[in-house]
Amino acid sequence: MIPRTTCPTLSVAVFVVMTAANLAAEGEVRLLPRTVALQGKDTHHRLLAERYAGESAVGPAEVQLTTDDPEVVRIDGMTVYSVGNGQAVVRVVGASGNEAAVQVTVSGADEPFQWSFRNHVEPVLAKQGCSSGACHGALAGKGGFKLSLRGYDPERDYFNLVELQQGRRVEPAEPASSLMLTKPSMAVPHKGGLRLKTDSWQYRILSEWIAQGVAKPTDQDVRLDRLEIIPERVLLKTESAQPLIVRAHYSDGRVEDVTQLAKFSSSNEAVATVGEDGLTTVIGPGEGAVTAWFSSQIVIARIVVPFEHALDSSVFAAAERRNFIDDNILRQLQRLNLKPSPRCSDEVFIRRVYLDTIGTLPTSAEVREFLADEAADKRDKVIEALFERPEFSDFWTYHWSDLLMLNANSVNPEAVNAFYKWIHERVAQDTPWDQFVREIVASRGSNIEQGATNFYGIHQSPEDMAETVSQAFLGLSIGCAKCHNHPLEKWTNDQYYAFANLFSRVRAKG
Incomplete structure (x- = not known):
């Protein structure tokens, strides 16, 4: 019901309550991810040895990897590289004595990995900032060269990069001479500065893709199904660090380590900062999130850093509880080692x-x-x-009118009044939210007799309807995806217009 649900509730993931004292323990060491498949010559995948207390990740462990078959994989630090076809087991032993292992399967080790413009070249250009809004991804491009923002349009980018101006930016016969490489590596002057080191993994991807014949994007390309980040949630101590691994799951079942191609950002740098390689450094206590972006998809790792002062568990056991919301809040406070506030006066x-x-x-x-x-x-x-009280209905009608952008710029005053009265009646009648939304979205009839229909008078294009419905009822701002893939939300340009298409048959008469 509207009056009974005006207060927002909290959504808290199920997570074992830990305190700062728990973080000092070594705990069980797990080697992540559980399985790894490498395809192609000298391909690689990072591994993470993570300490666990119960089911809670509490930071990385200092261990040394070993393999039972060096003819299948070689090890460099915490990274495994393909050597020969077959299977190998990579192991670690934690300080507490527990052993953890990962099975690595290698195939196609005798052939170079075939790089994809869509799935590899575009992410490199985005990672290095080439297709950012401040560089060639700007609306008008930069220096006579334009890319789509963060690579959301591979076909157009391929044309501009490979085919435009007689293909002067790539030299398949001599990749190192390609402007695509010499410019960002500063072998020739580049106003954007150094963007690509010649000994980097990103340089290798671009140079090998050029040498392989600059394969263009096609409809048959495998597509990115989802991103995975490891660990998804971790409890850390102040001044500690946590490596993150980002994996791309493709439509053909292949899984790749794309940590070096992902773009990272921190939601709260007072809690943690993150480097280009995904290494997260704790700055202070609190809770934050690290976002990893790759190929127009995002994934989030939660970073929880408890305050270091000691609090007895009895403090939380004795705290006042009114309902399940209080239970969730108290669990979060205990997780952060924060004393609950007393009941207000x-x-x-x-x-x-x-x-x-x-x-x-x-x-x-x-x-x-x-x-x-x-x-x-x-x-x-x-x-x-x-x-x-009547003020309740007035107050929340005002809120809903603001959210639904009720104004007289698109409809006449009589229609505005009809819509306002309709909202006021629904609030006063304690109409459930789902019914309230359904009556607006599925409204039909005269805009004077059926006030809810004025929603479609105020928002007349399918795009406006989609954006307002998303913002008002889903809490998502999708406007950026109208022109390009959304840089902050999980909305692509294609998804935006697929959603807007749901409103394309709405018609007004008269």
Whole structure:
């Protein structure tokens, strides 16, 4: 019901409650990911030896990898490289004595890996910033050369890079002489500065792709199904560091380590920063997220850093609980080692509940009456009374009108009034949110008699309808995806227009 659900609830993942004291323990060491498949000559995959306390990742372990068959894989630090076809087992032994192992399968080791423009070249250009909005991904390009923003249009990028101007940017017979390599590596002057080191993995991808004949993107290319990040959630101590691994799962079942091609960012640099290689460094206590972007998809790793002061578990056991929301909040506070705040005073409560529920302050008489009431359930009674006041309906009708962008610029005043009255009636009737949304999206009839239909009068194009529905009812801003793949949300340009197409048959008469 609308009045009973105006307060946002918290969504907290199931996670074993840990404290700073738990992080000091070595715990069980696990080698991640569980299985690895390498295809092609000298391909590689990073591994991560992670300490676990229960089911909670608590930081990397310092270990040395060993392989039972060096003719199948070779090891360099925490990375395994393909040597020959077959299977090998890579092992580590943790400080507590437990052994962890990963099976590595190698195929096609006698043939060079075939690089894809869509799945490898475009990510390199995005990673190095070539297709960013500040460089060649700008609307007008840069220096006479244009790429799609972060590589969302491989076909056009291939044409501009390989075919435009007689293909002067690539030299398949002598890849190292290609402008595509000499410019970003500063072998020739480049206003964008050094973007590509000649001994880097990214340089190798581009040079080998050129040498292989600059294969173009096609409809038969395997597509990226999903991204995976390891670990997805980890508890760390201050001044510690955590490597991250990003893996791409493709439509043909192949899984690749794309950590070196992913772009990383931190949501809260007061908690943790992240380098270009995915190494996350803890700065201070709190909770943050590291986002990895690859080929228009994003994946998030949660970084939890408890405060270091000691708190007895009895503090949380004795804390007041009202409902399941409090249980989730207390679990999160215990995870961060934060003492729960005490229940607010009656004076603070009466002010907050009035402002949040009806948008006005209580009168002095209402405050005195509430403070004088000694009933145990007096707060509940105030809340229920506020739900019945006309100011509640007015206040939340105003909120919904703002969210639905109710204005007289697109429809006449009579229609605006009809839409406002319709919203006000639904709020006053305690209409469930799902029914409220359904009546708007599926509305039909006269815009005067059926006020909800004015939603389609205010938002007249399929794109406007899609963006407003997404923002108002899904909490997602998808406007960026109208022109290119969204850089921050999991929305592509194709998905944007597929969603907008749902509204393409909405018609108005008169």
